[in-house]
Amino acid sequence: MGPAGAWERISREGFRTAEQLIGAATVDDQQRLELLSAPRRESVRLKIGEDEVVLRDQGSLYGKKDPTSVLGEGIDIAEWTKTLNRRVYFFTEEIPMRKLLKKYVEQDGAQEVIWLSPLRLFRAAEGRIELAGQNAGALARRSGPQKTVKTFLPIARFPDRRPIEVTVVDGLEDAAAVVRAERFLADGSRVDLPV
Numbered sequence: 001m002g003p004a005g006a007w008e009r010i011s012r013e014g015f016r017t018a019e020q021l022i023g024a025a026t027v028d029d030q031q032r033l034e035l036l037s038a039p040r041r042e043s044v045r046l047k048i049g050e051d052e053v054v055l056r057d058q059g060s061l062y063g064k065k066d067p068t069s070v071l072g073e074g075i076d077i078a079e080w081t082k083t084l085n086r087r088v089y090f091f092t093e094e095i096p097m098r099k100l101l102k103k104y105v106e107q108d109g110a111q112e113v114i115w116l117s118p119l120r121l122f123r124a125a126e127g128r129i130e131l132a133g134q135n136a137g138a139l140a141r142r143s144g145p146q147k148t149v150k151t152f153l154p155i156a157r158f159p160d161r162r163p164i165e166v167t168v169v170d171g172l173e174d175a176a177a178v179v180r181a182e183r184f185l186a187d188g189s190r191v192d193l194p195v
Contacts, residue, residue: 025048
């Protein structure tokens with residue numbers, strides 16, 4: 001799911017990670033370093049060539065006064081942010097996607113949802129798919145480490161249960177796994193986008 005216009009760019013350039021987008025953006029070195037190593041309190045708009053892209057906020061990582069208290073041993077906030085920025089994320093269930101879709105349609109007026117074939121995704125990104133049993137960008141209401149080196153695991157090492165997130169390390173070079181794209185509008189309507 002992404003802002004209106006996301007599918008057009010993805011169809012041309014594939015699914016790019018936040019790290020790749022930040023690297024290609026017109027920003028100064030200090031801003032680039034900050035974007036790569038510190039969680040985004042708010043969404044950030046970046047200029048890449050003639051396009052504008054939006055990096056969603058990572059505000060939920062600021063839910064605690066000290067975000068390092070939820071990180072496992074040997075991980076600091078810069079390292080965790082870099083880990084998050086190296087991936088593209090896909091929902092595994094429709095209900096959480098619909099909840100986020102509603103939020104962003106109300107906020108921005110439109111969102112695009114891109115549906116993928118799991119088999120095509122596996123073929124396109126074999127060896128780079130990692131699964132998470134939790135929302136990697138959110139914090140649960142409990143104390144102690146929540147984000148560890150085992151948050152993301154390769155398919156073969158993931159426990160025998162349904163993952164919450166599917167991620168692809170270093171993005172996808174093309175959109176061959178896409179089977180459908182739709183734009184959802186604030187008035188409740190939706191428009192099929194050409195795939």
